[in-house]
Amino acid sequence: MNKSTGPWLYAGLASSLPSIEPDDNQTGKTRIRSGTAEDGFSELPPPCRILHSKEQDDALNEVTRDEAQTTIGLQPQVLVFRYRGKIHAMDHACPHQTYPLSRGTIYDIEDFGVVLSAGITCPKHGWAFDLFTGESDRGRYKLNLWEVDVRDGEDGQEIWVRRRERKRIG
Template sequence: MSILVNPFTRPSRGGAAWFCAGATSCYPNVDDSARIGQQRLCQQRYLPGCRVFHVPREDSSKATEVAIDDWKDSAAGDAKDQVMVFQYRGKFLAVDHECPHSSYPLSNGTPFDIEDFGVVLSSGILCPKHDWSFDLHTGRADRGSYRLHVWEVETRRDEAGDGEEWCVWVRRKQKMG
């Protein structure tokens, strides 16, 4: 018996796996200019505007939720491997939790619309430490060559439950090529 090996394929990367970041109903719709991590009313209870997860680079499926205030705690893992998931104006987004410029937690940041003459072109986040802002879709900074890592997000029906609930699924954006 011979085993054929295709030299043009790479094995699946463990760090590229999707992980479930919870039910969509657990994410309040952030539609104001307050701090993202601030508590907001959602389904008759107050919840933080975002959730933070530590996602090991070796295996994304082992993601664990981190308390927003404990982001620098050694038990929360390396802050560079943390992702912040939130819903802004009805769209689910996921970006690195740490500002690439100043290593500050972006859960303290404020979201905003990027507009030109009243037309909304995109959305951004303002890091309050040095007032740098980043586009939430491209990751580009408003100055310098810093780039915020943007993660892929999907909403899928919860197959485990009754199929009525939707869940947010997140993974690292794949490099092309």
């Protein structure tokens, strides 16, 4: 089991994240951001937040899509979104080729119509990662997941996240 380390970081109000629900079409896959590459995947309000964590800071700062795109490999970023009512937090960069997962596709992992889990697919190369375990469908790559805690605050429910430590073998 993964252990959590480090401080809890405030990631915003839970009400700021609309629930992403599966499309009614036959694919069963849902884009995190709608739109086209030409319009920069624009959508208001955004269904996800991209946050930047400075090593010396105990807070997360939201970054724009453009900032996230140009700094994805240079600074730690966490992607926070709500899928089917559950809030997820993970590294924004695909562990395989550092592509922004905010441009990815979310889907249900099913077996004979029974939803077992959920996944996210990187649009650059098609690799998929389980949203609950971080496991990849190919290779030994693993997506870094963040622990999420929803707390009651003065302005409503607050989202707090902290990085999970990877399980060490041996």
